[in-house]
Amino acid sequence: MSSKKVIVTDIETGESFDSMEAASKAWNVSHMTLTRARKKAVSSLGTTVKGRRVQFKESNNGGRHRVGCPVQCVETETVFPTLTAASIEAGVHVTGISNAIKTGSRAGGYHWRKM
Incomplete structure (x- = not known):
């Protein structure tokens, strides 16, 4: 597994x-126990750790587009508060704009960038 920050929820x-370290201290289980459980977990269903139904969620995605990160249409210079807002306005799926940001290509006929 990666070293990204993970949100752990009962x-x-x-x-x-907000971290596996905090959960392991509060629940008096080892960090390794949570790490193993995370590897086995089905994202929507979670898994069981010492009698607790636990769910793991990464809090960011390693520097790629973050939730709530503003994006800009290069040609119109319009800034959108989120990738979702930009996709709705442009009539393009979110992944199209995300890929355009990563590769420098176009989505919906426009170039896009993170702010």
């Missing part, structure tokens, strides 16, 4: 931690 109680 599905039944809603108790959430």
Whole structure:
């Protein structure tokens, strides 16, 4: 697994931690126990750790487009608050604009960049 920050949530109680380290301390389980559970977890269903139903979610995606990151249409210079807002306005799927940002190609006939 990568070293990205992971949000750990007890599905039944809603108790959430912003890192596996914090969850392991609070629940008195080893970090390795959580790491193994994370590898086995089915994203939507989670897994069980010492009697807790636990779900893992990465809090960012390694420097690629982040949730809520503004994007700009290069040609019109219009800034959108999110990738989703840009995709709705341009009538293009989110992945099209995301790929255009990564590769410098066009989506919906326009070039795009992160702000």
